[in-house]
Amino acid sequence: MKKIFLLILCLSTMYPVVNAGRVVQSFNDGWYYAACDDNRLQEVQRHEEGWQQVHLPHTWNADAYSTRNCRRASSWYKKEFRTDAAQMRDKQLYLKFDGVNSLADVYLNGELLTTHKGGYSAFTVDITDKVRTDAPNLLMVHVNNQNDRIPPLSGDFTIFGGIYRNVWLISAAKQHISLTDYASTGIYVDLPSVSEDRAEISVRGTLVNRDVRRAVLKLDVEVLDTDGKTVAQSLRSVRIDADGAFAFEERLQLEKPQLWSPDSPYLYSVKVSLKDVRDKVLKDETRVPLGVRWFSVDAQEGFKLNGEPLKLMGACRHQDQMPMGIALSDEMHRRDMQLLKDMGVNFVRLAHYPQDDAVLRACDELGMLVWEEIPIVDLIALGDEFRANATSALREMIRQHYNHPSVIMWGYMNEAVIQLQYRVKKQRLNGFYENTLALARHLEETLKREDPYRLSTMAYHGNQIYNKIGLSNITDISGWNLYQGWYENDFKSFDRFVDEEHRKYPHRPLIISEFGAGSDPRLQSLEPQIFDFSMQWQQLYLEYYLPAIMKRPFIVGATEWNFIDFSSANRQEATPHINNKGLMYNNRRPKDVFYYFQAFLRKDIPVLHIAVDDWKHRTVVSDGEAVEHPVKVYSNLDKVELSVNGKKLSVQGIENCHAGWWVPLVVGRNTLVASGIYQGKKVEQVSDIFVKMQPRHIAAAGSGQLELAVNVGSNCFFTDDKSDLCWLPDQAYTPGSWGYIGGEIFRRSPGRIGTTAEVKDTRNVPLLQTKRKGIKAYRFDLPDGDYEVELLFADLNARSERVTYDLGAAATLDNADFRGSVFNVSVNGRPWLSHFSPAIEVGGNRCISKKLRIAVTGGNLTVDFEAVKGMTFLNGIKIFRIH
Ligand code: GCB
Structure with missing residues (x-):
């Protein structure tokens, strides 16, 4: 035993295993950040003040959860680092940024090295010739998250600014696999022909030699199984000129390959290594995943994986989490994919932008098929610059995520013309449509050239315009974002829409790229209604959609919108700044309806969940x-x-x-x-x-404690999540009980109760978003005693700004533009609020609360309303017994 050990020791000193290969180190520490909206490097360099030490990933928009005015501007990041001469000898040094939103200018020691446009893909910078070895280096990155030439121009999600993904320092030998090919791995693995018996594997790539001498290298391409055993290999010598590059393609074969699928995500890896022919020194080595699978799509038979039909069922995924915005760690990304897998999905749409490589890697490992897309959302800009930025975003996405077997389709537009109707004059619409079509054709062509093996797709909103102008003719798969029974119509209109679409275009594979409904756990209803944000309506909606999708074989698949409640700074509704259509809350706690999906999609485990x-x-x-x-x-x-x-x-x-x-x-x-x-x-x-x-007949309930709150004008229970007080759904007055007299439910648009506009000065936004208008009285029959009565108002009709700047009630009242209401309020016949106007007092869409303490002697507490101008209204009422 001892002898063998000695022999190994001797051999290894005689023939040391030299590894001059690449070293990849995280570069996330020791950064400083300044919210400085100045793009002049010299000026910014001079500032000593205002820098805050940060650790990457970082975003400056964590406040997007609480304000719509989150910062869309420039900021700076800087970091000092040292390299020594020995470290640099025979080396190339690169910086790789995994994601900087949206525009990044990278300066090293005062010199601009690169500008990268696009916030959702990686880029690399070669810094070899620019680093100093005799003094500290100063890296400065100017970042801007407001730009009208970089997609997305619009969209229902927050454009968080910052260096929000990892940064890496990569040191490589002079001869290496290309690191600057759109920040890809430099290797592209294809399966030109694949079956259960045999897989033909093509491995392409580019090798570079940054040395002043010609290099003679051994290129070794191996396919390894999960045990690390080599199952296919190709070896060859390559010569690369000084400062030259060499493109290679190797063909390998695998007999009886283990196939990759959601149930059995078997991953091979392809290892590419480069050695110096003479001294055997390892110059570079990299591995990429290989999943052996094939797939197809057909308008009648749907999707097939490895020849077997597979309905693609899943959810869309945005990438933020409160309070870190989109600056998530790799673990958090992986956790999300695991949660999706646990829910039983086999498909995820990474909407609306390319996501972290950790996401794709997790999908490979977990067996989840992926639709990934670039962020052309709602609108496109005219002109070459936008087109160029969109094209490079597409190319980067495809090249960077090319080797992930989970990816089956690339998308490049979401609801591309939805904003045109609001922003463009009718006579100019055709020009915009033409432009959108031209861009789509160009991107389709680019996509197929970059990757002939994947499917192309895009998502439309539920409008015939995409068919009319021919946009829905371009991609392999048509995606429809359908919200019948939420934003419009009723559930059955979903059936009509998809059946009609399939009848008219029977050769078009169709995916439901979005369907979903909002929900706020503070709102619950025994009589849920469309768009009321109650948990119950979301459940009813999804319980309708899943079977409707499942029973139509022509629907290739569907992705619910959205896996999580996500940040959308400009959104209003019940939970301002959050789109609450998640199956999980933003903190990743499952909503009850998560288990409906799980029960629907999983048969391999028992699912039993009391939905409370x-x-x-x-x-x-x-x-x-x-x-x-x-x-x-x-x-x-x-x-x-x-x-x-x-x-x-x-x-x-x-x-x-x-x-x-x-x-x-x-x-x-x-x-x-x-x-x-x-x-x-x-x-x-x-x-x-x-x-x-809570007693129905308060009068008969005796003289105990009493606190009764009513969500006036609403069918929902509203629970204040900070005090746990529940505001009951509204009801008509009946003798001995309580309720409204007169008036009607306020509807901003027909068929929906309340408004979606944000109401300020309250945490309890949805409580104030509904009201009863034209109300005559609110009456409680109750035992005599001392009470506090509280009225809640928010004028949802008034124009808030104008009103708040008016100097006096009289002036405002005379103003023809003033659309707010003015009324008198009395309690048990005693005048209380005279010429009261919530809009004049605090502005439109702002909460105002009025409280009065009153001794009740006649067995009822009645609040009367009398209009002076406009209509009376009331949003909430509470009575509290003091004695
Ligand atoms: C859509 C959009 C998506 C929105 C969603 C919604 O159709 O594609 O970005 O977030 O609707 O919730 O309204």
Whole structure:
């Protein structure tokens, strides 16, 4: 034993394994950031002040979650670093930026080395000839997230600025695999012919020699299996001239390959290494993943992977997380893909831009098929510059993610003409359509030239314009973003739309690239309505869509919008700055409906979920009698039994992955147990809900504690998530109880309650977004005593700015433009607010609360409203018993 060890030691000193190959180091530490909107390097260099030390990844827009005015401007990053002469000997040095949003000028020691346009792909800079070895180097990066020539020009997501992905320092030997080919790996693996029996593998790439001498190298291309065993290999010598490049293509074969699929994501790797022929020194080596699979798409039969039909079912994914915006770590990206996989999807649309390589790598490993796209969203700019930037974004995406077997389709436009109707005069529309078409044709051509093996796609909004102008004729697959039953119409219009589309264009493969509905856990409803943001409407919507998609074989696949609640600084609605169509909250806590997807998509595990996580704390209205509340279970079992507080309710068959029970509830904790059988074994889930009782007939309820709040003009319970106070859905007054008298529900547009406009000065935005207009009175029949009554108002009609700058109520009232309301309010016949105008007092779309303490003697508390100008209205009312 000892002898063998000695021998190995001797051999290894005689023939040392020399590795002069590349070293890739993170370059994320020791940066400084300044929010300085000045693009002149010298000026900025002079500033000593205002620099803040940061660690990458970094964004300066973490405030996008709380304001629509987040910073779209320039900022600077700087970092000092040292290199010594020995380190640099025979080396090339590169910086690789994985993502800088949106424009980056990179300066080293005062010299501009490169400008990169586009915020969602990587770029590399060769700094070899510019680094100093005798003094510290100063790297400065000017970043701008506002540019009208770089896609996206528009879009429902925040354009977070910053160096928000990793930066790497790469040191390579003079002879190496190209690192500057659009920041790709420099290697492209194709499968020109592939079957279960044999895979023909082509490995292309470019080798560079940055030396002053000609190089003679051994190029070794190997295919390794998961155990690291070489299963195919090609070896050859190459000569590269001084300061030259060499393009190679090697062909290898694999017999009886293990195929890659969502169920069995077997990954080979392709290892490419370069050695000096004479001294055997390893000059460079890199590995890229290889998944052996083939796929096709057909308008009638849908998608096939490895010859087998596979319905593509998944979700779209934006990349932000509160509070770090889009500056996510690799672990967070991977976690998201794992969550998607856990939910059971086989397909993800990376919308609306190329995402971190960690995402793609995770998809390869987990077996998730990918649609990736560049960010041409809603609008395109005329002119060559936009076209050039879009083209390079496409080329970068394709080259950088070429070797990920998970990717099956590249996209390049989302709802490309949706903004034109608002922004462009009718007579100029055709010109814009022509321009969009020309760009699409150019990008399609570029895409196919770059990658003849993948499918092309784009997403349209549910409008015939794409068919009319011919945009839907260009790609291999048509993507439709369809929101029937959310933004418009009803669920059934979805069926009509897709059936009609398929009838008219039977040869076009069709994907539902988006479908979704918003939800806010503070809003719950026993009578959910379209666009009310209640959790229940989102559930109904998705419970309709999944089977409708599944039962149509011509629908190739579908991606729900969106996997997470995501940041969209300009969005208003119930949760301003957040698009809340997620199946998960932004912190990645699943909404109940996540489990509907899981039950629908997974058959390999039992799914049994009592859908009460989003509504754990309930307030029910009762005069002491037993109250039954709806409880739903999401499951993939055949039948499920539910019990509450130890009492069995019933066994119900599961249809469309859910069943519902009316559950008798008691005040306080209620323990629910769901159980069923999966593959002969019992499965069970336990959940609690907590109940508070609110009397219907307050007068008869005696003189106990009383706090009753009403979400006036709404069908929803609204729970203030900071105080847990529940504002009950509105109701008409009936004697002995409480409710409104007169008026009607306010609708900003027909069919939808309330408004989507943001209401300021409140955390409880949706409570203020609904109201009752033309209201005559609000009445509570209650025991005598001392009460506090609170009224909530927000004038949702007034033009806020003009009103706030008016100098006096009288002036405003006379102003013809003033659309706000003015009214008188009295309580139990006593005048309270005279000529009251919420808009004059605080401005339109702002919350104003009025409280009054009053002794009630006649058995009721009645608030009367009388219009002076415009209409009376009320958004919320609360009474609280003091004594
Ligand atoms: C769409 C867009 C997407 C939006 C989504 C929505 O059609 O493609 O970017 O976020 O609708 O939620 O309205």
